[in-house]
Each structure stands twice: as structure tokens, then as C-alpha cells.
Amino acid sequence: MRTTMVAMGMVGAAALAAGAQPVRAADEARLIGLWKLVSYEVEVRENGERLPVMGAHPTGYAYFTPEKRVFFVLTGEGRRPAETEAQRAALMGTLVSYSGTFRLDGDSWTADLDVAWDPKWVGTKQTRMFTLEGDRLRVLTPWRVMPNWADRGETRSIVTFERGKE
Template identity: 40%
Template sequence: MTARFLRRAVLALALGVAALASPSLASPARADDRERIIGNWKLVTVTYEDPATGARTYPLGEHPTGYQIATAGGRWLALVTAEGRPVPGTDAERAAALRSMISYTGRWRVQGDRVVTRVEAAWNQAWVGTDQERIFRFEGNRLHLVGPPQPHPNLLGQVVRIIVTWERDE
């Protein structure tokens, strides 16, 4: 072996050990995060944030209703409805009811600090076939999900960041 080869090998080994020891260089373990996400979650809040101004609104009211289910087998199902939705009696009211909800399902996975759902069916066909990606974090028994800025189908394509808080329901 040459001295140059040995120096490279030692450097590579040292960098590998440093990456494992340093939280800023190593990828955090996510198996436990996946396990923590699995279960039934009750909706707490839905906030839309304007990415340009940071202004936040609650388009589904301060007390929307909904549940999210993440199964160990990889199925994700979310259903969110606005606070105080009336029972629709006309076509216009049915259209308004559709705009006052969000629902989708698909296969989910954890990638780093994100939960990604490959949408298979949704209240709005525009989401079918897309990856809905959310940064997640836990706070006690709450799961916070923050989406990237994206056009929202219920807002005629206006770009918003969706921020959702769920509370474990088990």
C-alpha cells in the first residue's frame, strides 16, 4: 500500500466516524418517527399562510373537523371539513360544500423530516397522482404538518402554505 492510499483511507474513515457522531452531518434515524406517525389523529387547526406576506388565515374556521389515519401498512387518509358547514340543498350549496373540505388518500412514506403521500384519490382531481409533501414535527401528543407553497384548488389556484395541527386520537 502506498502512503497516499493510507492517508485517503484514514481520512475517509475519520470523515465517516465524524458523520456518525455529529448530528449536523448524520441523517437522523427516522424509523421511530414513522412509528410515531402511525395511528389516528384528530384535527386541531388548519391555517393557510401567504408565502409572500406571511399573513395567516383560517379558511375552514377556528374549529374545523377532521381526522387523519396513517396505517402501518402505508395507507394515509385525511378528511377535513370547515366549521359550521350547512347541509347543502342546491347545486350551488353542494359546490360550496366541496370548497369547504379537503380529503385525500394514498401511500405514505417518511423522507428525512418530511412525510410524503402519493395521492391515489382526492376530493379534487388535481391532487391525484401528485406527491403531497409535508414537513413534520411532534410536540407532545400533537403532530404539526407544514406544506410547501402551492396553488390550492379551493382558492382558485392561489398559492398558500398549508399548516395543519393534529392531536393523537387513541
């Protein structure tokens, strides 16, 4: 128990040192609602490079329901209607979309996906770290090989939202 409390204290101290406050039970209700995508960066583990893989002005939303379901639809900047199979396939590289039930655990949530743009994600658990600062939600994924930019190797996404108008 003491080790867990010390570890939790260190995580909280690290979050505070980074300028973010850990989410407390009283803050959980602040996550519920509509969030508009502001930016989507990917950090490459191998070299630390940060890339705006969805462009400078991506579009999309995240919605967390009071019933503990989350929906994400995120699209890259400059998407155009496809006329060929190759163009339709290329559009998948600028789309992230999924839904599932979620549970909160401090400054992270885990979503159990039952729908996803990439069928490999259906049935998986996706955990995200997050901070809430005013009307901003900042999301950080764990290191993984993302289907959309697998050629980059292990990456993590740094996604920023602002509170949407419902």
C-alpha cells in the first residue's frame, strides 16, 4: 500500500512539475462532453522528431458521454473526395475513428473498443494519459506502431482538444 501511495505521489508530482494538474474525482465530470480537435502531433521514438501528421489544421471531435462511452473522429487537413481505389485507400492515412466504453483511472482512461476505422483495433483496450487545463484537453498515447504511419516505427500521439460548443 505504501509503495503504491509513494508511486502515486511521484506521478502526481511529475504531472505538477510539467505544469499539469492530476485529475481528481471531482474533475471527472469535466471530461464529459464534446471536445474539438486543435492539433495532432506524432513523436517518433527513434529520434524524438515531432511531426504534424494530420496537417497544421486537422479537424475532428471527441465525445465522452455520461454513460462512459467515448467517440473519436479525427481527420487530416486537406482531405479531398476520392475518385479511385488508390485515393480511397490513401484517405485511411488521415483518419482515426473509434468508439467504446471507457473507465477513468486518475490521469488516464482506458477504452474497450467495439468499433474502429482499423479492424485490428476492435476488441482492444486503448489507454490514454490526459491533462485538463481550463477548456483544453491534452491527450498522450503510449508508444506503439500506429497503423496510419507504421513506416515511422514506434510513435506516440500528442493530441490537443478544446471544449466544444454542444
